[in-house]
Amino acid sequence: MTGRGVYGAQLDPPCVSREMGPIMPVLPATEEAIANAATALARGQTVAFPTETVYGLGAHACDAQAVAKVFAAKERPQFNPLIVHVPDRAAASSLADFGPNARKLAHAFWPGPLSLVLPKRPDSLIADLVTAGLDTIALRVPGNEIAQKLLAKAKLPIAAPSANRSGRVSPTTAAHVVAELGETPALILDGGACNRGIESTVVSLVGDEPTLLRHGAVPRGDIEAVLGRKIAVARDDAPIAAPGQLARHYAPQTPLRLNATTVRKGEVLLAFGPNAPACERKTINLSAKGDLMEAAANLFAALRNLDEVGAAGIAAMPIPNEGLGEAINDRLQRAAKAR
Ligand code: TXA
Ligand code: MG
Numbered sequence: 001m002t003g004r005g006v007y008g009a010q011l012d013p014p015c016v017s018r019e020m021g022p023i024m025p026v027l028p029a030t031e032e033a034i035a036n037a038a039t040a041l042a043r044g045q046t047v048a049f050p051t052e053t054v055y056g057l058g059a060h061a062c063d064a065q066a067v068a069k070v071f072a073a074k075e076r077p078q079f080n081p082l083i084v085h086v087p088d089r090a091a092a093s094s095l096a097d098f099g100p101n102a103r104k105l106a107h108a109f110w111p112g113p114l115s116l117v118l119p120k121r122p123d124s125l126i127a128d129l130v131t132a133g134l135d136t137i138a139l140r141v142p143g144n145e146i147a148q149k150l151l152a153k154a155k156l157p158i159a160a161p162s163a164n165r166s167g168r169v170s171p172t173t174a175a176h177v178v179a180e181l182g183e184t185p186a187l188i189l190d191g192g193a194c195n196r197g198i199e200s201t202v203v204s205l206v207g208d209e210p211t212l213l214r215h216g217a218v219p220r221g222d223i224e225a226v227l228g229r230k231i232a233v234a235r236d237d238a239p240i241a242a243p244g245q246l247a248r249h250y251a252p253q254t255p256l257r258l259n260a261t262t263v264r265k266g267e268v269l270l271a272f273g274p275n276a277p278a279c280e281r282k283t284i285n286l287s288a289k290g291d292l293m294e295a296a297a298n299l300f301a302a303l304r305n306l307d308e309v310g311a312a313g314i315a316a317m318p319i320p321n322e323g324l325g326e327a328i329n330d331r332l333q334r335a336a337k338a339r
Pocket of ligand 2: 161162170
């Protein structure tokens, strides 16, 4: 992208070196690796990178061919729009129209794990494939330092879904990304485990009513506190389905049994809190001290690890349905849907 910058302002085009040597797929997120990742994005390649929620598989959001690589890698139904990651509110405002509620939420939660669905500005250069042809766009300013450095270096809006194959658990480490996508991305920036561990909360501010499209790392109550009102929660069968709303989006292979207070023969245990029942096979406690924030951060890695055992089932203890517990229970319920 040269000349008029993708955020409307005049920006230097990113430095592109054609002499760059072969890129190793997984790199610790040093300054040099981040610069390589920025270059790869500018050249239309895909890059996996950490955010505070989960790892994303990123592409230059104005380059439809690059975005198509993301869909191909994820084997994702094409009607699912992607979240566009931008460095700050100014960049976001150049891509979408912000009303008073959007401004309040952006001010309160950005940078951070909240995605806002807003009317797309007609002059935005975002590829239609990113928004699945909708006239709305989901935007997020990530708080993770590596994601921020990548956005600053690339000077591009980055379209990035979670870096897993469609219908599978989101990756919270670079190793998970490798397990999901192999060497498909041009490179994977390794920034360690994601500290939030659950995807961003998605709120739509397109209609008359602010609507929660996906439970996530910002609890609904925090959003309601900022808006000073209750917000509607989209039904699972609502017409603009966020993939987080597809019934079986977060699915391990092993059957999951919810609200388990005892463990059956052959089951492994997904525990929560200090009073885990006895289990002969593997147990992972999401948070022995019963902390929902810690549980959310551990959720996807735990599901993945328990799935690898190949047990008859995963018994999942009840999680209190308050604060982040709402998002955790949402993911567990989807994972438990009959296959
Ligand atoms: O935490 C996250 O949000 C991660 C990291 C990488 O940022 N990304 C993520 O992206 O989870 P993805 O593509 O797996 O989920 C994007 C969600 C979906 O539920 C999608 O339908 C919704 O955002 N979404 C995106 N654009 C939308 C739009 N225009 N209208 C309604 N929903 C939209
Ligand atoms: Mg996802």
